[in-house]
Amino acid sequence: MLPNLCDGDFVVSCKWPYRWLQKNHIVVVESVRLxxxxxxxxxxxxxxxxxxxxxxxxxxxxxxxxxxxTRKQVLGRVILCVRAKQQ
Amino acid sequence: MLYTMLKTINSISPFSxxxxxxxxxxxxxxxxxxxxxxxxxxxxxxxxxxxxEKETLTLADHAQISRLTxxxxxxxxxxxxxxxxxxxxxxxxxxxxxxxxxxxLVHKIMLAGSGCKQHVNREKGESLLALVNEFATRFWExxxxxxxxxxxxxxPSLNVVYPDL
Numbered sequence: 001m002l003p004n005l006c007d008g009d010f011v012v013s014c015k016w017p018y019r020w021l022q023k024n025h026i027v028v029v030e031s032v033r034l035x036x037x038x039x040x041x042x043x044x045x046x047x048x049x050x051x052x053x054x055x056x057x058x059x060x061x062x063x064x065x066x067x068x069x070t071r072k073q074v075l076g077r078v079i080l081c082v083r084a085k086q087q
Numbered sequence: 088m089l090y091t092m093l094k095t096i097n098s099i100s101p102f103s104x105x106x107x108x109x110x111x112x113x114x115x116x117x118x119x120x121x122x123x124x125x126x127x128x129x130x131x132x133x134x135x136x137x138x139x140e141k142e143t144l145t146l147a148d149h150a151q152i153s154r155l156t157x158x159x160x161x162x163x164x165x166x167x168x169x170x171x172x173x174x175x176x177x178x179x180x181x182x183x184x185x186x187x188x189x190x191x192l193v194h195k196i197m198l199a200g201s202g203c204k205q206h207v208n209r210e211k212g213e214s215l216l217a218l219v220n221e222f223a224t225r226f227w228e229x230x231x232x233x234x235x236x237x238x239x240x241x242x243p244s245l246n247v248v249y250p251d252l
Binding site for chain 2: 001005010011035036038039060065
């Protein structure tokens with residue numbers, strides 16, 4: 001998620017009505033294969049769920065490989081990012 | 088100040104971690120770990136087969152079979168893991184454009200790795216190594232690095248693809 005999120009940053013997320021989620025929102029999801037992820041919404045599909053992507057496209061797992069994230073997997077929408085202090 | 092406060096709270100009562108997955112573009116990918124793991128599978132298979140040739144097995148032999156089987160399982164899984172990570176994290180569209188059937192090759196490696204776990208069969212190990220060598224060849228070619236095939240200098244003394252650096 002570089003450069004918008006860096007290693008060590010804190011993110012604050014909260015439960016968000018699924019129907020209010022939109023493209024470009026950053027969400028926290030629980031992926032069965034990949035664990036707890038913080039990613040940006042690429043698209044919202046009522047039937048399949050969310051397609052997500054990292055901001056650092058060159059090095060991120062592609063949306064295709066991540067697969068659809070269902071409504072139940074969404075832990076919340078990120079509402080605040082607190083950047084780590086640079087050493 | 089907010090960061091410092093959160094960091095302090097985190098040290099006392101840790102927050103959940105969320106991964107952005109490959110946040111750190113370390114660019115360190117090398118198929119050699121998968122190749123060494125495949126060689127280990129073959130070597131461990133050979134050692135199991137040697138014990139299998141004995142007419143009678145001692146308690147020590149049974150214990151050794153258990154250890155060898157555990158290690159064979161572990162190394163076969165390592166092959167699958169290392170290849171999966173490189174396929175998922177390194178191979179992107181430009182690489183798939185050059186080698187469009189890479190996903191099929193990776194699937195074959197996954198099946199071959201499982202076959203090595205399920206059986207004590209040298210041929211299956213050799214097939215696994217051959218597939219991983221093919222994967223390694225493609226990987227280095229996508230980086231513009233020539234490769235050479237050399238017999239590894241330790242048992243099972245089989246051909247391995249190395250980068251010609």
